[in-house]
Amino acid sequence: MKWEVVIGLEVHVQLNTVSKIFSGASTAFGAEPNTQASLVELALPGVLPVMNKAVVDKAIRLGLALDADINQKNVFARKNYFYPDLPKGYQISQMDLPIVEHGKLAILVGDEEKVIRVTRAHMEEDAGKSLHEDFHGMTGIDLNRAGTPLLEVVSEPDMRSPEEAVAYAKALHTLVTWLGICDGNMQEGSFRVDANVSVRPFGQAEFGTRREIKNLNSFRFLEQAIKYEIQWQIDTIEDGGKIQQATVLFDPDSGETRMMRSKEDAHDYRYFPDPDLLPVRISDEQIARIRSEMPELPGQMKARFVEQFGVSAYDAALLTSSLALAQYFEAVATATGQGKLAANWLGGEVAARLNREGLDIADCPIPAERLSGLIARVADGTLSNKLAKQVFDALWESDLSADAIIERDGLKQVSDVSAIEKMVEEAIAANPKAVEEFRAGKEKALNALAGQVMKASKGKANPAQVQEILKQKLA
Amino acid sequence: MINATLKQLSAQLAAGQVSAVELAAAYLDRIALLNPQLNAFITVDRAKTLAEAAAADARRAAGNATALTGVPIAHKDIFCQQGWKTSCGSKMLDNFISPYSAHVVEQCAAAGMVTLGRANMDEFAMGSSNENSFYGAVKNPWDLNAIPGGSSGGSAAAVAARLAPAATATDTGGSIRPPASHCGVTGIKPTYGAVSRFGMVGYASSLDHGGPIAQTAEDCALMLNVMAGFDERDSTSLERAKEDYTRELDQPLAGLRVGLPREYFAEGLASDVGRIIDSAVAELKKLGAEVVEVSLPNTQLSIPAYYVIAPAEASANLSRFDGVRYGHRASEYKDLVDMYEKTRAEGFGSEVKRRIMVGTYVLSHGYYDAYYIKAQKIRRLIADDFKAAFAGCDVILGPVAPTAAFNLGEKSGDPVQMYLSDIYTLSVNLAGLPAMSVPAGFADNGRPVGLQIIGNYFAEAKMLNVAHQFQQATDWHTRAPAL
Numbered sequence: 001m002k003w004e005v006v007i008g009l010e011v012h013v014q015l016n017t018v019s020k021i022f023s024g025a026s027t028a029f030g031a032e033p034n035t036q037a038s039l040v041e042l043a044l045p046g047v048l049p050v051m052n053k054a055v056v057d058k059a060i061r062l063g064l065a066l067d068a069d070i071n072q073k074n075v076f077a078r079k080n081y082f083y084p085d086l087p088k089g090y091q092i093s094q095m096d097l098p099i100v101e102h103g104k105l106a107i108l109v110g111d112e113e114k115v116i117r118v119t120r121a122h123m124e125e126d127a128g129k130s131l132h133e134d135f136h137g138m139t140g141i142d143l144n145r146a147g148t149p150l151l152e153v154v155s156e157p158d159m160r161s162p163e164e165a166v167a168y169a170k171a172l173h174t175l176v177t178w179l180g181i182c183d184g185n186m187q188e189g190s191f192r193v194d195a196n197v198s199v200r201p202f203g204q205a206e207f208g209t210r211r212e213i214k215n216l217n218s219f220r221f222l223e224q225a226i227k228y229e230i231q232w233q234i235d236t237i238e239d240g241g242k243i244q245q246a247t248v249l250f251d252p253d254s255g256e257t258r259m260m261r262s263k264e265d266a267h268d269y270r271y272f273p274d275p276d277l278l279p280v281r282i283s284d285e286q287i288a289r290i291r292s293e294m295p296e297l298p299g300q301m302k303a304r305f306v307e308q309f310g311v312s313a314y315d316a317a318l319l320t321s322s323l324a325l326a327q328y329f330e331a332v333a334t335a336t337g338q339g340k341l342a343a344n345w346l347g348g349e350v351a352a353r354l355n356r357e358g359l360d361i362a363d364c365p366i367p368a369e370r371l372s373g374l375i376a377r378v379a380d381g382t383l384s385n386k387l388a389k390q391v392f393d394a395l396w397e398s399d400l401s402a403d404a405i406i407e408r409d410g411l412k413q414v415s416d417v418s419a420i421e422k423m424v425e426e427a428i429a430a431n432p433k434a435v436e437e438f439r440a441g442k443e444k445a446l447n448a449l450a451g452q453v454m455k456a457s458k459g460k461a462n463p464a465q466v467q468e469i470l471k472q473k474l475a
Numbered sequence: 476m477i478n479a480t481l482k483q484l485s486a487q488l489a490a491g492q493v494s495a496v497e498l499a500a501a502y503l504d505r506i507a508l509l510n511p512q513l514n515a516f517i518t519v520d521r522a523k524t525l526a527e528a529a530a531a532d533a534r535r536a537a538g539n540a541t542a543l544t545g546v547p548i549a550h551k552d553i554f555c556q557q558g559w560k561t562s563c564g565s566k567m568l569d570n571f572i573s574p575y576s577a578h579v580v581e582q583c584a585a586a587g588m589v590t591l592g593r594a595n596m597d598e599f600a601m602g603s604s605n606e607n608s609f610y611g612a613v614k615n616p617w618d619l620n621a622i623p624g625g626s627s628g629g630s631a632a633a634v635a636a637r638l639a640p641a642a643t644a645t646d647t648g649g650s651i652r653p654p655a656s657h658c659g660v661t662g663i664k665p666t667y668g669a670v671s672r673f674g675m676v677g678y679a680s681s682l683d684h685g686g687p688i689a690q691t692a693e694d695c696a697l698m699l700n701v702m703a704g705f706d707e708r709d710s711t712s713l714e715r716a717k718e719d720y721t722r723e724l725d726q727p728l729a730g731l732r733v734g735l736p737r738e739y740f741a742e743g744l745a746s747d748v749g750r751i752i753d754s755a756v757a758e759l760k761k762l763g764a765e766v767v768e769v770s771l772p773n774t775q776l777s778i779p780a781y782y783v784i785a786p787a788e789a790s791a792n793l794s795r796f797d798g799v800r801y802g803h804r805a806s807e808y809k810d811l812v813d814m815y816e817k818t819r820a821e822g823f824g825s826e827v828k829r830r831i832m833v834g835t836y837v838l839s840h841g842y843y844d845a846y847y848i849k850a851q852k853i854r855r856l857i858a859d860d861f862k863a864a865f866a867g868c869d870v871i872l873g874p875v876a877p878t879a880a881f882n883l884g885e886k887s888g889d890p891v892q893m894y895l896s897d898i899y900t901l902s903v904n905l906a907g908l909p910a911m912s913v914p915a916g917f918a919d920n921g922r923p924v925g926l927q928i929i930g931n932y933f934a935e936a937k938m939l940n941v942a943h944q945f946q947q948a949t950d951w952h953t954r955a956p957a958l
Contacts, residue, residue: 045676050709089797090794275711276680278711
C-alpha cells in the first residue's frame with residue numbers, strides 16, 4: 001500500500017523581550033539557577049501577573065508577517081496542571097481568541113512553492129526547568145526560564161513530507177529572526193518544535209491517528225524524528241496494529257521515538273479566563289503603527305532580488321534565508337551592479353569560508369564594502385577568478401581594501417597585448433615539441449603552451465587573451 | 476484611651492498627649508490580657524511592634540508625621556507582611572514568613588501606622604463564621620458563644636474588643652460586612668479595584684476586595700485614604716486619582732434617595748433584624764432622606780453563581796500551595812504525586828478542600844459551559860439589577876445578614892446553611908460595588924446588628940457620608956462589649 005504522510009507543527013517561539021511576560025525579571029539565558037526568578041515566578045502567595053506590552057507588539061509583528069488576522073481583544077486563560085517547574089500550578093496562556101489567527105507561510109520544496117496555513121499563534125509564559133541529573137534521586141528546579149514570553153505558532157496539518165516540515169520550520173525560523181522578535185537560538189531553546197505526525201492510505205479523505213513528537217530543538221532532529229515516526233507508524237499498521245493517539249519523545253542517541261503518555265493520560269487542563277489579568281485590547285492605531293514599522297519580508301525581498309538583480313529564484317531564496325545575508329547581498333549587488341556575480345560569490349567562496357570557520361554572515365570579517373571592491377575588480381577584468389580567490393583570502397586576513405591588496409601583491413591581471421605577445425613568443429620558442437604537436441592537430445598541446453605563458457606571467461596574464469594570441473601566432 | 480477612635484488617637488499623638496510607644500504598649504497589654512479568650516490574633520510580636528512604634532515617634536519628632544503616624548493597626552493575616560508569618564489561617568502557610576509586603580501593608584507603613592499583630596481569619600478567607608481557621612475559631616466579644624462572622628472575624632473582633640483601633644480586612648463574598656455587623660463595628664469594602672490586591676493572598680481574584688474595619692465611618696474614610704490607590708502591580712487596580720474619602724462626611728442628607736430592595740426584606744429575614752433595619756431607615760428619613768422601593772430580582776441566584784465562580788478561581792489560585800517551594804510539605808512520600816496529595820491533604824482544612832473540589836469540578840471538560848459560563852451570565856444579570864436600581868436611588872440600604880450572629884458550631888456541619896447566611900452580601904461582590912456595614916442596634920439575644928449601605932461604583936464618599944450622618948444621630952457604634 002502507498003501511504004501519505006500528514007504533518008502539522010506547533011512551534012514555541014521565545015520572544016526576545018528584556019523582561020518576562022508577567023514580571024520585570026530578566027530573561028537573559030545562562031544565569032545561575034533561580035537568580036532570575038522574582039516573587040512572581042516563585043508564585044509566592046499574593047503576587048499578581050502584569051502584562052509586558054512588548055510581547056503584544058512582537059506578536060502583532062508576526063501576525064502581520066503571516067498575513068493573518070489580529071484579534072483586537074485578547075483574553076489570557078489559566079491552563080491548570082501540577083508540575084514542580086510550573087510554580088503557580090497553572091500556565092497563563094491563551095485559549096479562545098489567540099492574538100493571531102488564519103495566517104499563511106510560503107515554503108519552497110525543490111522548485112515548487114507551497115503555502116502552509118497557520119492556524120493560530122498565541123501568547124503564553126514558559127515554565128521553568130526540571131534538572132534530573134546531579135541531584136541523586138531528587139529533582140532540581142530552576143525557575144529562571146519560568147515566565148519567559150512565548151508565541152506558540154500552530155500550523156494546519158498541511159505538510160506531506162519530512163522535507164516540507166523542515167522547510168516550514170526553517171521558513172518560520174527565518175521569519176521570526178528576520179522580524180527581530182526571537183534570537184532563533186535553537187540550542188538554548190529559543191525555537192522548539194512539536195510535530196504532529198500521521199499516515200493514511202493515499203486517496204483516503206480522513207486523517208490517520210496522530211502522534212505528537214515533543215520538543216525538537218534542531219532541524220536535523222526534526223527531520224530524523226519525523227522520518228523514524230513515519231516508518232514506525234507504517235510498519236505498525238502493516239503488521240496489523242493500530243496507531244493510538246499519544247505524545248512521544250525523540251531520542252537523538254537511538255534515533256527513535258518513544259511514548260511519553262497516551263491519550264488516556266491526557267490532562268484536563270480546565271482552561272478558564274485568568275481573573276488576575278484584564279483583556280488586552282489592541283487598537284487600530286497600534287496595528288497601523290506596527291505595520292508602518294514592518295521591514296520588507298523575505299518573500300517580498302526574494303521577488304525583488306530576481307527582478308532587480310537578475311538572480312535566479314533559487315539563489316534569491318538562498319540569499320533571503322536570513323536578514324543579515326539578504327542585506328549583505330543587497331549592499332554588494334547595489335555597489336557593484338553585479339547581482340549574479342555577488343550571488344555567486346556569496347553562495348560560493350563566502351559561504352564555504354564561513355562554513356569552514358563556523359561563522360554566520362553577521363560575523364563575516366569582510367564587510368560588504370570590501371567584498372564589493374573585490375567583485376568590482378573581477379567584473380572589470382582586473383582579476384582572474386584565480387587571482388580573485390587569492391585576494392579574497394587576503395581580505396579575510398586583513399583590513400585592507402581589494403585594490404590595496406592587488407597593489408601590494410602585484411596581482412593585477414596582465415591584459416597588455418604586447419606584453420602577452422612577448423611571453424607567447426618566448427613560450428613558442430622554448431617548446432618546439434608542443435608547437436609541432438599542435439600543428440599536427442593535437443589541440444591539447446595548446447593548453448600546455450598556454451600553461452607555460454600563465455606560469456611565466458605568475459598567473460597574471462588574462463587567460464582568454466593568452467589563448468587568442470597563441471592561436472594567432474601558431475596559425 | 477482604649478476606646479478612642481483613629482481620629483481621636485491622631486489628635487492625641489499630634490498634641491503629644493501620648494506617644495506611639497505608649498499607645499502600642501497599651502494595646503499590646505490589652506491583647507495579652509484578652510486574646511487568650513477571643514483568639515482574634517494569630518501572631519503578636521511585642522518587640523517588632525514596639526520597634527515600629529519607636530520609629531513612628533522618631534518620625535513625628537523629625538517633623539514628617541502623617542495624620543496616622545503612630546496609630547496602631549491590626550493586619551488581617553491574608554496580607555503579606557515582610558518578616559511576619561503570613562499564614563492566611565492555614566496550616567499550609569504556618570511556616571511562611573513573607574519576604575515582601577502587600578501594597579496595603581506598604582501604604583499603612585508609609586503612613587507611619589504601627590502593626591499590632593496579625594488578625595485571625597477563616598482559612599484562605601473561606602468561611603462565614605471564622606470557625607475554619609487552623610488556629611481555632613475567633614470568639615465574638617459580645618458573646619463568647621457566638622461566631623464573630625467571617626472571614627475577617629479576627630479583624631472585627633479585635634476592633635470590637637478594643638484590641639486595635641482599626642484593622643485591615645478583605646471581602647470576597649461578605650467577609651468584611653458580616654463580621655462588622657456581628658461585632659458591632661463599622662467596615663467598608665470599596666469598589667472592586669480601588670484597593671490593590673498585590674500581596675493579598677488570592678482566594679477568588681475577581682471577587683476579592685480589601686477594605687478597613689474600624690469603630691466609625693469617619694475612621695473607615697481615614698483608613699481608605701491610606702489603603703486605596705492605583706498600584707501598577709495589580710492589573711485590576713483602578714487607574715484613578717487618589718481621592719479624599721472624608722470629603723463628603725459632613726454633607727446634609729436632605730434629598731438623599733434611599734433604595735430598599737424588596738427582595739432583602741422578604742422571607743428569611745429574622746424579624747428582630749428587620750425591625751432594626753426599619754428603625755435605621757426611619758432615622759435616615761428624619762435626617763432628610765427619601766425612601767424608594769427598588770428591586771434586585773436575581774438576588775437568589777447570587778448564591779449558586781458565587782459558589783461556582785469563587786471555587787473555580789480558588790481551585791487555580793490555591794494550586795501554588797504544592798509543597799515545592801514554601802509552606803507545608805508532607806514529611807514522607809513515595810513519589811511526586813504522593814507528595815502533592817499528602818501535602819495538600821494535610822495542609823488544607825475541609826472547607827478549603829470542598830471549594831477546591833467544587834471549583835475543579837465546575838471547570839472540568841464537559842461541565843464548564845453548564846456551570847462556569849452560566850454563572851458568569853448570572854453575574855451579568857446581577858450587575859444589571861443594581862444598575863437598574865441605582866437609576867432610581869443614590870444608595871441601597873438593607874440588612875447585612877438574615878440574623879444576628881449565630882452560635883459557634885450551630886452551622887459548621889451544614890455548608891449550605893452557612894452559605895445561605897451570605898445572601899445579602901454575595902451579589903454586591905459579584906457586581907463589584909462598594910458596600911459597608913454600620914452598627915444599627917441589637918437583636919433580641921443582645922448581639923449587634925449592622926445596617927448595610929450599598930453604593931454605586933465609586934460612591935464610597937457618598938456612602939461614608941450617609942454612615943457618618945447616621946452615626947452623628949445614633950450611638951450604636953460607640954457601644955463596646957463588657958470584657
